[in-house]
Amino acid sequence: MEKLLQVEKLETQFTKDKQKIKILHGVNFHIHQGEVLGLVGESGSGKSITSLSIMKLFKGTSGEINSGRILFNGDEDLINKSETEMRKIRGKQIAMIFQEPMTSLNPVMKIGEQLLEPIRLHLGLEEKKAKEHAVSILKKVGIPRAEEIMNEFPHQLSGGMRQRIMIAMAISCNPQLLIADEPSTALDVTIQAQILDLMKQLQQKEKMSVLLITHDLGVVAEMCERVVVMYAGRVVEEADVFDLFESPKHPYTKGLIASVPKLGQKKEKLDSIKGNVPNPSELPKGCKFAPRCNDVMPICYEQEPPELNLENARSCSCWLYKEERGGIRV
Amino acid sequence: MSKTLLKVTGLKKSFSIPAGMFEKKKLLKAVHDVSFMIPEGKTFSLVGESGCGKSTTGRLISRLIEPGDGEIWLDGEEISQKKEAQLKGMRKKVQMIFQDPYASLNPRMKVRDIVAEPLTIHTNLSRAERYKQVSEILEVVGLSDYHANRYAHEFSGGQRQRIGIARALIMKPKLIIADEPVSALDVSIQAQILNLLKELQAEFDLTYLFISHDLSVVEHISDHIGVMYLGTIVESGPKEVIFSNPQHPYTKALLSSIPIPDPKLRRERIILQGDLPSPVNPPAGCRFHTRCPVAMDICKGTEPPVKPGETAGHFVSCHLVE
Numbered sequence: 001m002e003k004l005l006q007v008e009k010l011e012t013q014f015t016k017d018k019q020k021i022k023i024l025h026g027v028n029f030h031i032h033q034g035e036v037l038g039l040v041g042e043s044g045s046g047k048s049i050t051s052l053s054i055m056k057l058f059k060g061t062s063g064e065i066n067s068g069r070i071l072f073n074g075d076e077d078l079i080n081k082s083e084t085e086m087r088k089i090r091g092k093q094i095a096m097i098f099q100e101p102m103t104s105l106n107p108v109m110k111i112g113e114q115l116l117e118p119i120r121l122h123l124g125l126e127e128k129k130a131k132e133h134a135v136s137i138l139k140k141v142g143i144p145r146a147e148e149i150m151n152e153f154p155h156q157l158s159g160g161m162r163q164r165i166m167i168a169m170a171i172s173c174n175p176q177l178l179i180a181d182e183p184s185t186a187l188d189v190t191i192q193a194q195i196l197d198l199m200k201q202l203q204q205k206e207k208m209s210v211l212l213i214t215h216d217l218g219v220v221a222e223m224c225e226r227v228v229v230m231y232a233g234r235v236v237e238e239a240d241v242f243d244l245f246e247s248p249k250h251p252y253t254k255g256l257i258a259s260v261p262k263l264g265q266k267k268e269k270l271d272s273i274k275g276n277v278p279n280p281s282e283l284p285k286g287c288k289f290a291p292r293c294n295d296v297m298p299i300c301y302e303q304e305p306p307e308l309n310l311e312n313a314r315s316c317s318c319w320l321y322k323e324e325r326g327g328i329r330v
Numbered sequence: 331m332s333k334t335l336l337k338v339t340g341l342k343k344s345f346s347i348p349a350g351m352f353e354k355k356k357l358l359k360a361v362h363d364v365s366f367m368i369p370e371g372k373t374f375s376l377v378g379e380s381g382c383g384k385s386t387t388g389r390l391i392s393r394l395i396e397p398g399d400g401e402i403w404l405d406g407e408e409i410s411q412k413k414e415a416q417l418k419g420m421r422k423k424v425q426m427i428f429q430d431p432y433a434s435l436n437p438r439m440k441v442r443d444i445v446a447e448p449l450t451i452h453t454n455l456s457r458a459e460r461y462k463q464v465s466e467i468l469e470v471v472g473l474s475d476y477h478a479n480r481y482a483h484e485f486s487g488g489q490r491q492r493i494g495i496a497r498a499l500i501m502k503p504k505l506i507i508a509d510e511p512v513s514a515l516d517v518s519i520q521a522q523i524l525n526l527l528k529e530l531q532a533e534f535d536l537t538y539l540f541i542s543h544d545l546s547v548v549e550h551i552s553d554h555i556g557v558m559y560l561g562t563i564v565e566s567g568p569k570e571v572i573f574s575n576p577q578h579p580y581t582k583a584l585l586s587s588i589p590i591p592d593p594k595l596r597r598e599r600i601i602l603q604g605d606l607p608s609p610v611n612p613p614a615g616c617r618f619h620t621r622c623p624v625a626m627d628i629c630k631g632t633e634p635p636v637k638p639g640e641t642a643g644h645f646v647s648c649h650l651v652e
Contacts, residue, residue, distance in 0.1 A: 042517065190379060263588065273518035
C-alpha cells in the first residue's frame with residue numbers, strides 16, 4: 001500500500017517565559033492510503049500537537065517545528081510550505097475535526113455560511129452549485145431537514161448535530177486525509193456510537209485516510225486498523241490493532257490496556273500505572289516511562305531506548321526487546 | 331441483610347427557566363419520580379447520558395439544592411423537608427466528591443486547610459488536632475504530609491481528586507456521593523482512583539452513591555445499578571442482572587454503544603436514532619418512545635409502570651416486559 005503521509009523525526013517546541021520547551025521529541029509514523037490510523041496516548045503525550053504540527057496550525061501560539069519531515073503524497077514536505085501554500089492544502093487535501101463541536105463552530109455565523117466557506121474557496125463552484133453541494137453533504141452526514149439547517153445557528157443544534165456539521169465541513173472538499181482529534185469524546189455514548197458509525201461509513205465510501213486521535217482504547221479497537229501509541233512526546237509502540245491488543249509490547253501500552261475496566265470482567269482490583277504523566281519541562285533522563293515502569297532496568301534510567309523494528313511490521317521503543325528480522329531474534 | 335442506609339421514594343424536582351416576555355413560564359423536569367435504596371456498605375450507581383437527571387438526584391440527596399417532592403430517608407431519618415439549621419447532623423453523614431478536581435478545590439487555600447475545613451465547621455477541635463487528622467487522612471488517600479502545605483494548582487488531576495476524597499473522608503461520613511469522580515482523569519489515573527475508592531469502602535465501611543455515564547466504570551465499582559433516562563429510572567437491579575440480562579431497550583442500547591477495547595469483539599451495535607429530547611418538553615407516555623427501536627402504540631400514550639423482574643431487586647419500566 002502506498003504511504004499517504006509520512007512523519008519523520010518531527011520535533012515541535014513551544015516557548016514559555018523565554019524558555020523553550022520541547023513537546024515532540026522525534027515522532028515517526030506513517031499513514032497508508034485509505035487506512036484508519038489511531039494515535040493513542042494520555043493528556044500531555046503530544047498527540048494533539050502532532051496533528052497541529054501536520055497542519056502547521058500554530059498561529060497565535062509560540063509553537064514552531066524544530067526539525068523533521070512531514071511528507072504528504074510522496075515527496076511534498078509540508079514543513080517547507082509557506083502559509084499561502086498551506087491554506088490551499090488545509091480543508092482541501094487535509095481536513096480536521098476537533099473535539100469540541102461547541103467551540104469550533106462560529107456562533108454568530110449561519111451553518112450554511114460556515115459550510116460554504118471551504119466549498120467556495122477550494123472548489124470554486126458558483127453560488128447555486130455550491131449551495132446544492134453543501135446540502136448534499138449535509139444529507140450525507142445524516143442531517144434531517146438539511147435546507148432549513150443551512151439557515152440556522154450552531155446554538156440551535158445539539159452536540160451530536162454540531163459534530164455532524166463539523167464532519168460535513170471536513171469532508172466537503174473530498175480530502176485525502178482526515179485528522180479527527182477526539183471527535184467523540186465530548187458526546188454521550190449513544191451519540192458517540194452514531195458519530196463513529198457515520199465516520200466509518202464515510203471513510204469506507206470515500207476511501208479517505210483517517211488519523212484518529214483519541215485517549216479511548218475502546219474507540220481505537222472499534223475503528224482503527226493500525227495504532228501508534230505516544231508517551232511524553234514520543235512514539236513508544238506501533239502495531240496492527242489486533243496485534244496491539246493481543247500482545248502489547250511496551251510496558252506503557254500493557255499498563256494502559258490493563259487499566260481500562262472492561263465489561264464482563266470480574267476483577268476486584270484494576271491494574272493501574274503508578275505515578276503521573278511527567279511534566280514536559282522536567283522530563284526524566286533515559287526512558288521517559290522508566291519512573292512508572294514495572295519492568296524497569298538500570299539502563300532505562302541512563303539511555304533512551306532506540307526504536308526497534310519487530311516482526312509483523314511492529315515497532316517498539318523499549319530496552320526489553322531486541323531487534324527482530326524476519327521473525328528471528330538477532 | 332444489612333440495614334438500609336439511604337432510601338429515596340418518589341423524588342421529583344423541577345426548575346423553572348426564565349421565559350420571554352409573552353411566553354408562559356417553562357418548567358424543566360430534571361427528576362421525575364425516582365425511587366431506590368442503598369444498603370449500608372454497598373455501592374449504588376446511577377448511569378445515564380447528560381441531562382438525564384443523575385447529578386440533580388445526587389444533589390437533592392445531599393441537600394445541595396432545594397428539595398422538590400418525595401422522601402429521602404437517611405439512616406432512619408427523613409431529611410427532605412428539614413430546614414437548613416437542622417441539617418448539620420445530616421451533613422456530617424453525607425459527603426460529596428465532585429467531577430472536576432480543578433474547579434472543586436479553592437485555589438487560594440492550602441491543601442491542609444481545604445481538607446480541614448469540614449472539621450472547622452463541624453467540630454470544636456483545636457487547630458493542632460485538626461491538622462493531625464488531616465495528616466492521617468492524607469496518608470490514607472495516598473498523599474503525604476509534605477503535600478499539605480501546598481496549593482491545589484501544584485497537583486496533577488489524579489492527586490487533586492485524592493485531595494477531594496480526603497476532604498470527603500475526614501468527617502468519617504456514612505454515605506459518599508461521588509458525581510463522575512473519574513471522568514476527568516486519564517485512564518491510568520482513573521484506575522488508581524477507582525482502586526482507592528474500593529479500598530476505602532472496605533476499610534471504612536462506606537456506602538457509595540456513584541454517579542457516572544461510563545458503564546464499564548460502573549460495572550467495576552457497583553453492587554446495584556439504576557439506569558436513568560430523562561429524569562426517570564428505567565431499569566434498576568443488581569449489577570449482574572443489568573449487565574447480563576438487561577430488559578429495557580434503553581439499557582440494551584446503552585450497553586451496546588460502549589466501544590469495547592478489544593478489536594476481536596467488533597460487533598453489530600444497536601445504534602439509537604436521534605438525540606435526547608429536551609427535559610423541558612419530555613415526550614408523553616414512555617419518555618424513551620421517540621428513540622426506542624421497539625416502540626409500540628401504547629408507549630406513546632401511557633407511561634409504563636415499574637414492574638419487578640425475575641431476579642429479586644430487579645425492576646423495569648417498559649410495556650414490553652410482562
